[in-house]
Amino acid sequence: MSTLxxxxxxxxxxxxxxxxxxxxxxxxxxVVTSGAWGAELDDEFSVPGVDSQxxxxxxxxAGNDRAGxxxxxxxxxxDGSSTTLSDPSKSAAIDDLRSDLExxxxxxxxxxxxxxxxxxxxxxxxxxxxxxxxxxxxxDRLIEVVEGTDAGDxxxxxxxxxxxxxxxDGGGDGAEMIxxxxxxxxxxxxxxxxxxxxxxxxxxxxxxxLGVSAMALVAHLIEVPSWAPQMGTMIGLGVGIDYALFxxxxxxxxxxxxxxxxxxxxxxxxTAGHSVVFAGGxxxxxxxxxxxxxxxxxxxxxxxxxxxxxxxxxASVTLLPALLGLVGHRIDRWxxxxxxxxxxxxxxxxxxxxxRWGEHVSRHAAGYAVGVTALLLALTAPVLALQLGFPDAxxxxxxxxxxxxxxxxxxxxxxxANGPLVVxxxxxxxxxxxxxxxxxxxxxxxxxxxxxxAIAADSGVxxxxxxxxxxxxxxxxxxxxxxxxxxxxxxxxxxxxxRADVIPAALAGxxxxxxxxxxxxxxxxxxxxxxxxxDRVGDRLLLFISAVVALSFLLLTVVFxxxxxxxxxxxxxxxxxxxxxxVLVAVFQWGWGMSLFGLESTVPIVSFIPMFMFxxxxxxxxxxxxxxxxxxxxxxxATGDNDRSVIHGIAVSAxxxxxxxxxxxxxxxxxxxxxxxxxxxMGLGLATAILVDATIVRLVLVPATMTLLGDRNxxxxxxxxxxxxxxxxxxxxxTSPAGANDAARPDRELVxx
Numbered sequence: 001m002s003t004l005x006x007x008x009x010x011x012x013x014x015x016x017x018x019x020x021x022x023x024x025x026x027x028x029x030x031v032v033t034s035g036a037w038g039a040e041l042d043d044e045f046s047v048p049g050v051d052s053q054x055x056x057x058x059x060x061x062a063g064n065d066r067a068g069x070x071x072x073x074x075x076x077x078x079d080g081s082s083t084t085l086s087d088p089s090k091s092a093a094i095d096d097l098r099s100d101l102e103x104x105x106x107x108x109x110x111x112x113x114x115x116x117x118x119x120x121x122x123x124x125x126x127x128x129x130x131x132x133x134x135x136x137x138x139x140d141r142l143i144e145v146v147e148g149t150d151a152g153d154x155x156x157x158x159x160x161x162x163x164x165x166x167x168x169d170g171g172g173d174g175a176e177m178i179x180x181x182x183x184x185x186x187x188x189x190x191x192x193x194x195x196x197x198x199x200x201x202x203x204x205x206x207x208x209x210l211g212v213s214a215m216a217l218v219a220h221l222i223e224v225p226s227w228a229p230q231m232g233t234m235i236g237l238g239v240g241i242d243y244a245l246f247x248x249x250x251x252x253x254x255x256x257x258x259x260x261x262x263x264x265x266x267x268x269x270x271t272a273g274h275s276v277v278f279a280g281g282x283x284x285x286x287x288x289x290x291x292x293x294x295x296x297x298x299x300x301x302x303x304x305x306x307x308x309x310x311x312x313x314x315a316s317v318t319l320l321p322a323l324l325g326l327v328g329h330r331i332d333r334w335x336x337x338x339x340x341x342x343x344x345x346x347x348x349x350x351x352x353x354x355x356r357w358g359e360h361v362s363r364h365a366a367g368y369a370v371g372v373t374a375l376l377l378a379l380t381a382p383v384l385a386l387q388l389g390f391p392d393a394x395x396x397x398x399x400x401x402x403x404x405x406x407x408x409x410x411x412x413x414x415x416x417a418n419g420p421l422v423v424x425x426x427x428x429x430x431x432x433x434x435x436x437x438x439x440x441x442x443x444x445x446x447x448x449x450x451x452x453x454a455i456a457a458d459s460g461v462x463x464x465x466x467x468x469x470x471x472x473x474x475x476x477x478x479x480x481x482x483x484x485x486x487x488x489x490x491x492x493x494x495x496x497x498x499r500a501d502v503i504p505a506a507l508a509g510x511x512x513x514x515x516x517x518x519x520x521x522x523x524x525x526x527x528x529x530x531x532x533x534x535d536r537v538g539d540r541l542l543l544f545i546s547a548v549v550a551l552s553f554l555l556l557t558v559v560f561x562x563x564x565x566x567x568x569x570x571x572x573x574x575x576x577x578x579x580x581x582x583v584l585v586a587v588f589q590w591g592w593g594m595s596l597f598g599l600e601s602t603v604p605i606v607s608f609i610p611m612f613m614f615x616x617x618x619x620x621x622x623x624x625x626x627x628x629x630x631x632x633x634x635x636x637x638a639t640g641d642n643d644r645s646v647i648h649g650i651a652v653s654a655x656x657x658x659x660x661x662x663x664x665x666x667x668x669x670x671x672x673x674x675x676x677x678x679x680x681x682m683g684l685g686l687a688t689a690i691l692v693d694a695t696i697v698r699l700v701l702v703p704a705t706m707t708l709l710g711d712r713n714x715x716x717x718x719x720x721x722x723x724x725x726x727x728x729x730x731x732x733x734x735t736s737p738a739g740a741n742d743a744a745r746p747d748r749e750l751v752x753x
Contacts, residue, residue: 001277002270005317009269012318013262013325020322023206023315031213038216042132042223047295050532051499055424055524060130062473065108066422068129071142072161073101074405075122076412084119085155093154094122100145101126106138114413121412128163136167136226146401160393160405160418162526167226168676178673182666183241190659191248194334199248199323204240207315211236211308218307225297228304234682235616236308238667239283239623242660243276243316246627249656251324252331265324273317275626280313282555283619290615292544293537298608302615309619358650358703362643365707372701373575376692380578382585388538389604390530391677392418392486397600400675410485416462419486419527421495423455423503425476426520427469445469447507448476451521454506455480460494482527487604492531495523534607541611548618549574555622558724560629561716568705569629573621576697577614580689584609588681597672597680606678609685617689620664624698628653632706633714642713646706654699661694 012019047053059067075094077084085094094113101124102110111125126142128134146159180201187197212229250272254264287309290302324331361368393406409417427444448467455478456464465479480498484490503521549570556566584605586592591602632649636642668690671683706713 002274005273005277006266006270008317009273009321010262010266012269012321013265016322016326019318020326023210023319023322027206027210027213030210030217034213034216039219040135041215041219041226041228042300046297047529047533047536049294050529050536051522052524052529052532055422055522055528058424058426058475058522059422059477059524062470062475064424064470064473064475064477065127065129066424066468066477066479068108068127069131069134069162069166070128071126071159071163072405072409073097073124073126073142073146074158074160074408074412075124075155076158076408077120078156085115085122086119087154089154093149094124097145097149097157098124100149101142104138104141104145106134116412118412121408123409123413123417126161126163131166134163134166139164139167143401158401158405158408160402160409164402165393165526178666178670180237180667182670183663186659186662186666187241187245190245190655191252193332195327196248196252196331199320199327199331200241200244203244203315203320203323204237204312206319207240207312208233208236208308210315211311214307214311215304218304222300222303223296224300224304228301230679231301231682232305232308234668234671234686235305236312238664238686239280239309239620240312240315241663241667242620242623243280243312244320245656245660245663246272246276246623247316247320248324248331255329255331261325261328265321268324269317269321271630272627273321275623275630276316277313278555278559279619279623279626280309280316282552282622283309283616284313285551286548286615286618287612289544289548290611292547293540293608293611295533295536295608298537298612301612305616352651354654355647355651357654357699358647361650361700361703362647362707365704368700368704369708372696372704376575376579376696376701379582379692380575382582382590383578385589386581386585386610387489387589387604388534388607388610389487389489389492390534390606391603394418394485394487395599395601395603395677397598397675403600414462414481414483415485415488416482416491419482419491420525421480421482421498421523421528422525423451423478423480423498424522424524425451425467425478426522427471427474427476428519444471444476447519448478451503451506452478454502455498458494458498458502460484460490460497478521486527486530491527492534495528495531498523530607534604537607537611544611545574545614548614552618552622556625557716557720559626560633560714561721561724562714563716563720564709565629565706565713568702568709569625572697572701572705573618573625573693575701576621576693577617577689579692580613580617580685581610583688584681584685587684588677597684598675599677599680603677606681609678609681613682613685613689616686617693620690621693621697623660624657624694625702627657628698628702636714642710643707646703650699650703657694657698661690664690664694 046056056067075085075090075097077090083090085091098110098113101107104126106128108127108129111127114123114125116122128138142159142163146157149155149157184197184201187200188194191197211232215224215229215232218224247268251264251268254267255261259267284306287302287306291299293299393400393402394410396403396406398404406418425448427448448469452464452467455461460482461480462483463481465481467476467478469476482491482494484494499522503523507519507521552573553566553570556569557563560566587594587597588599588603588605591599594602628649631653632645635648636645639645665687668683668687671679672687674680674683
């Protein structure tokens with residue numbers, strides 16, 4: 001691999017125009033092809049095999065409108081008004097609004113207006129078809145009608161519901177720009193040069209543009225959710241700048257050692273580029289492992305994100321060497337700090353301050369190992385209270401109409417009105433052998449009535465709407481309104497109780513269909529679906545984590561030829577990610593410091609975030625692990641002195657690792673400033689894990705434990721050494737004299753470093 005990367009880096013640096021031109025051609029082809037033939041991104045939220053999905057499919061197959069999405073238009077008497085909605089002026093305004101809503105494209109129908117017991121809140125529920133038949137323009141038209149309501153001061157109008165949540169962009173627009181601005185500052189400080197700073201930024205933006213543009217093409221192969229590009233931007237921008245930082249840093253060190261421009265770029269590509277390929281490949285493999293969750297939209301998001309990461313890796317080892325060859329020695333131009341000469345600029349990454357820190361940690365290794373481990377365990381402890389779920393509109397800020405609509409509905413009709421359960425009843429006519437003409441209508445109606453009564457009698461149900469029975473389709477629909485809010489634990493407990501106890505008991509009394517047919521009922525609706533996703537992910541999370549940790553152990557054992565180094569790295573990865581989980585629980589579930597992050601209320605941890613975070617962070621932590629340990633291993637192979645090697649590894653790599661971490665933290669942290677609690681959660685979790693991993697773990701716990709282990713760090717049984725394949729991260733590199741004529745150097749001069 002290193003030989004190949006050396007040749008690619010050498011060619012790109014020798015012929016930068018050709019490589020950059022090739023990238024421009026590929027980018028143009030992708031953009032044009034995506035625009036002309038790209039598929040639409042999809043927001044299907046299906047989870048095969050769970051009860052809520054069976055309910056949705058049953059209603060959809062029967063052509064029942066309840067299979068689709070709903071929007072809630074809430075009308076209310078303004079604060080301070082002494083009249084109720086029965087006032088003639090208010091009633092007229094509501095009737096006009098209702099007429100406008102019914103005329104909207106895609107609207108299936110508008111349910112009769114519900115008025116709260118106190119007469120001050122009204123609810124118009126708009127039925128839409130299934131998600132696949134809708135797009136964001138339906139939300140725009142609905143908002144336009146609501147905002148154009150000509151009611152004067154008669155009524156207040158707000159809008160919410162499933163439709164808006166399905167096409168919510170997360171309110172994260174511009175968040176990546178905040179992270180990018182901080183990344184520019186960090187790179188300026190790290191490199192001290194505008195040109196050197198611009199290379200990682202330019203490469204990352206080019207790779208991101210190509211990767212995001214490719215989403216529409218990927219959508220031909222798998223249904224990519226509309227929010228995947230934003231998630232991919234968050235991950236791709238961070239890893240792209242990080243990968244470029246590693247390669248540019250190594251290139252400048254090579255220049256400082258007296259190598260020629262082409263040789264320096266090729267050598268950086270063969271060493272740092274090899275680490276980038278290894279780490280990036282690990283990120284891709286880990287994210288693709290999300291398919292194990294059995295949740296299609298997570299799998300699709302993982303594939304989309306993996307495409308962006310793969311593009312960043314390719315850009316780092318092809319486009320970046322071309323840019324390095326193009327700028328040549330001008331890489332240190334436009335300096336923002338005084339430098340005595342180019343050599344000093346290139347060697348700035350090796351800091352005596354970090355060497356003193358490494359020596360300090362080595363002298364107090366036992367104390368740091370115990371203290372930091374205790375700190376990480378304390379940060380991880382809240383994970384024991386982890387509650388998976390999905391935030392509802394009640395967690396949005398008051399500035400959002402969805403939040404105001406949510407509050408009005410809860411105040412007027414009870415908290416459960418924001419998350420109704422849709423019970424789909426199969427009356428036993430799904431079999432082709434059953435003739436609808438011989439169905440006992442009275443028995444079917446009676447059984448549905450009994451089932452409605454049993455559901456209404458449950459302690460977790462506040463009310464049940466009259467059942468809708470469609471004998472031609474053989475399906476009945478019962479709308480049940482829980483007594484608790486959608487994200488409340490008690491609500492999903494009600495769902496599980498209805499499925500396990502209430503519905504089976506009610507159906508046990510008889511059958512409504514023809515002889516041989518059976519009746520079944522399934523609890524669906526958005527609240528039940530989110531609960532089912534949380535259950536599915538929760539059941540597989542520990543097994544997924546175990547598989548990823550085992551993979552990391554195997555990969556690191558192969559790369560560094562050491563069992564203890566690999567075991568230590570896998571364990572420390574668990575601690576850093578566990579600490580991030582703990583912070584999420586403390587902030588989002590317990591409300592610690594939630595006002596600092598713009599949260600309105602506590603929310604459960606979004607069901608898919610822990611698994612997605614683990615997949616991403618596992619790969620990202622490998623970046624720092626490989627970068628640090630490869631430097632330690634280089635020195636150990638040269639000197640055989642473990643303590644000296646650890647100190648040298650810290651001195652050489654600490655500045656780059658901290659700079660890379662600051663960039664990652666700034667990119668991820670920018671998303672915390674958005675309005676969507678899901679993006680806040682992902683951003684805070686990723687930023688926290690990177691902060692812990694790149695500082696507490698890599699620069700304190702890793703050197704402390706490696707010092708305590710001594711030469712045992714590099715122990716590998718002989719039989720295992722013979723079995724494992726040999727993959728050298730630093731691989732074969734050019735060892736020809738510094739500054740020699742690059743054009744005359746043959747590839748056969750590549751030897752093992």
